[in-house]
Amino acid sequence: MIRRYWLIAIIILQLTNTEAFAQLLPNIEIIHALKESDKYIANGKSHQALVQLHQVLQTKETVTDQGILSHLYNNLAIVLARYNNFTAAMACFYKAGSIDTKYKFTKRGKRILSFFSTTDNYQNKIKEDIVNDEILELMVQDQINQKELERTEEFESEKIESESIVEAFLDQKEATHYALALLIKQPIPGQKNTNTGLGEVGHSFISLIKYNKDQSAVSKTFGFYPEEGQLIPVNPVLPTANSVIKDDAFHTWDQLLGKFVTKEQFEKILEYIDHNIANEYHLSDYNCSDFALTIAQLSNIQIDNTVGNWPLGKGDNPGYIGQSILGGNYFNLDTKTKEGLFTCSNNLFTKTKK
Template identity: 30%
Template sequence: MKALLRWIAYSAIILLSLQIPLYAQDAPVVRYAQLRVDSGGVHSSVIAANAFKKPDVAADNTLSAADFDEESYLQKVASFDVYGKKHDARPIAKLLKADQVKAVTSDKKRSHKFYYHMANIFARLRMYPLAMKCYFKTLQVDDEHTAIHLTDSVAVDSSRISDSKPTFTQANLRNNTSVAGLLAINRTDEQMLDADSGNYNHPGKEIKSPPVQLANIIDPFDDGKKASAYALLIHISQPVSGKRRIFVKLSKVGHTFITLIKYNTDSTSVSRSFGFYPKKEHFLSATPLFPTTGSVFKNDEQHDWDETVGKFISERRFKRILKVIRQFDQKNYNLNKNNCTDFGLSLASTAGISILYTNGSWPLGRGNNPASAGQSVLEGKVLNMDSSCNLFICNDLAQ
């Protein structure tokens, strides 16, 4: 009898020892999984791993309003923020539809990333008013107690302030409906982007800039509408992207040009992109042998660029810039001391933007040039003379 009981006990122990590892194979290795709801943190709830069921139909990759994933949306936006000369607005127009933008911008960190990427994308699409609107939105997610000079330049000329203390803070900016509200991305912007998206698909072939009269640059800004803000951008196209190579076979020397923007209180805007060019009187005009010639402005709204620096400015600075443009209309072009880069740097300086180390030499001459100016921007050698930050800087180097 004792032997029988002993055999039953041994058998039970053996069976139990076999069942425990078999059960372990059926149980989840990680019992609970955290559910992420946004990029800013982790949801406090946990869900059992075996509660998830495989969907009957594989999920597609479209960004629908239902089951919207803000991080996936943001990653898709970021995928369009890349260097290159071939850009298309149509995918961006689709991303701006529905309520997904509102969802992704409800969080400060995601909002900052979203508008940062959109500012770069719109700049590369040559949609500069939209680019600067998006850049403006990135300034509203910083610390409320951080004072900024950009708002000073929108509302008051900071160069006229006797001390170095700014007059506006981030908190004031958010309450300033004459600026922040009117620079918001609105339905008109989305409709314009959707309607004109086909016009912004730029091929690799460079488009020649047509001549433009001074009046066609200056007069559109006098539209009789009240302005809410002004902005300036300087664009630089290097002879060789990302290098201080001043020329290629003396024929490719790069170009520097300017964009001016006026934002109106009715949510419209006026924008002009233009540059200072030599008027070719003969084959050797504006060359090291004959550096001086007549000048002409050209419409550069379709011109390629490698580096762009932008800034919001006061009305006073804007009017000074218009005065400088009129002065250049009366000047000859000179390869060494009054070329397209001199023109761009002069207007940028009037706006309070300083680009360092822009000078270089070439056979029989030297002076400011796109290669040096562009490379300085890439190397961070660019200053906001009103402040140490708050410049919009975007690159679009040829890949």
């Protein structure tokens, strides 16, 4: 197929003999490669997509169309997010946003795979390069080499000391950017259910990222849980428990909503975590979703319709939050629109239900 594109291009070049068309020749194969990566992404073939995108990244200097670059970085953001590499994913989203030509979104059926858009005012705030392409290329290559990370099985999240989250970001390095990702594992992917009927209620968790001037980064992905080991686990009749924080770096997810935040917003998030991370867990009043949504709200992210009912209780829950993200019921309060937000679905093979 690629040879056919080249043959057509060469024939046209011979007929036109224009320098302008000669500059388009490298783009033809790249466009084809990006379309192939679109297919891999739509079918959940992350490794194949990443290999294809890595090849394009290595030849990006030949690209003359800014829309192609935006497409490249947007696709990289989707795939790297599915590998739970949120540091690289948000960096790629940022790079796509730094390009004037906007690559807005791709869909599979009713499901939005990713959304990106910026206004000129938002654009002016993100001029610096967040991660240079040499480092990004190494990150992508490293991800390709770790095939085992493309998995379907769930890794058990382990308890961590709550103080370690805030302390990790006090690295005495000058920051250039801050980012947040809200991650949702629905009880039933693509459906507004508060539980599976078998006790599975899903999970909401957060990834925080600090990008430093020296091109290093600090990232923590974590969630709020009820403490285990109780004689009777948390349930609607006995809804309270002591809380713990767990490392969710390898936790699976269905919906992601990400945003770059200001230094002031990031500091408010750290302050909130520092003062509230040891709160008592309550199934209806303060669960993993309440914890994660509060952090999202401190980032000026608004998500509508997050409360659902269950026997003997109701409250914020992953099923409703995930469905709101999937349905586009969210806003960036900084821009008064969806602009500046990155969304991505990790489960493509379920029917979307309201």
